[in-house]
Structures are given as C-alpha cells and as structure tokens.
Amino acid sequence: MLFWFGESGYNADVQALRKQHPGLLTLETWLARTTGLKAA
Structure with missing residues (x-):
C-alpha cells in the first residue's frame, strides 16, 4: 500500500x-492550526 x-x-x-473549497488546508497549515507545531 505504501x-x-x-x-x-x-x-x-x-x-x-x-x-471548489477555497479554505482547503495544506497538511502543514492544518498541523500548525490544530497542534501549534511549526515546520522546521
């Protein structure tokens, strides 16, 4: 599968x-908003 x-x-x-969905988030943005984590 991988x-x-x-x-x-x-x-x-x-x-x-x-x-169709202008508010669609990238994984990086979603993580930052939901966990407070930032990309290195």
Missing part, C-alpha cells in the same frame, strides 16, 4: 479542489 501511495496514489486534482 508503494501505491508513492507511485500512483489517489491522483487528486488539488487545484480543482481548491477552486
């Missing part, structure tokens, strides 16, 4: 999703 995530994954169109 190989599949790295090679194929879900092939989501993130740009189209951001147009």
Whole structure:
C-alpha cells in the first residue's frame, strides 16, 4: 500500500479542489492550526 501511495496514489486534482473549497488546508497549515507545531 505504501508503494501505491508513492507511485500512483489517489491522483487528486488539488487545484480543482481548491477552486471548489477555497479554505482547503495544506497538511502543514492544518498541523500548525490544530497542534501549534511549526515546520522546521
């Protein structure tokens, strides 16, 4: 399964999703907001 995530994954169109859902967060932003953690 990890190989599949790295090679194929879900092939989501993130740009189209951001147009439909402008508030869509990146993982980094979500972590910062929910845990207070910051990227190094």
